[in-house]
Amino acid sequence: MEQLHAHEVLHMMEGNSYSESSLKEAIIKRFGAQQHFYACSADNMSIDELIVFLKQKGKFMPADDDKGFTVDISKVCNH
Numbered sequence: 001m002e003q004l005h006a007h008e009v010l011h012m013m014e015g016n017s018y019s020e021s022s023l024k025e026a027i028i029k030r031f032g033a034q035q036h037f038y039a040c041s042a043d044n045m046s047i048d049e050l051i052v053f054l055k056q057k058g059k060f061m062p063a064d065d066d067k068g069f070t071v072d073i074s075k076v077c078n079h
Contacts, residue, residue: 004031006039006050010059013071017063020051027051 009027018026027035027047037043037050045053054060059076060069 001034001036003036003038003043006037006045006054007076009037009050010054010071010073010076014073015070017068017070019068020055022068023051024048 008031012026012030013023016026024047027050033047035047037045037047039045039053039057042049042053057075059072061072062068063070
């Protein structure tokens with residue numbers, strides 16, 4: 001299976017808020033449970049590894065509704 005860029009998940013998140021578990025469910029629903037992802041500095045990440053990676057890279061910000069987080073679109077590189 002071909003890896004997808006992490007941007008696919010970040011763009012999916014735009015306008016929505018998530019907890020870590022609801023984000024995982026949304027990724028599985030959209031891309032499948034076995035999908036792996038890559039980014040500028042990592043590859044072959046499972047869904048769980050991707051969520052940790054994105055969190056560590058500061059890609060999430062608190063959601064306006066204080067019920068989780070959303071994507072910080074200003075921190076999404078465009079390449």
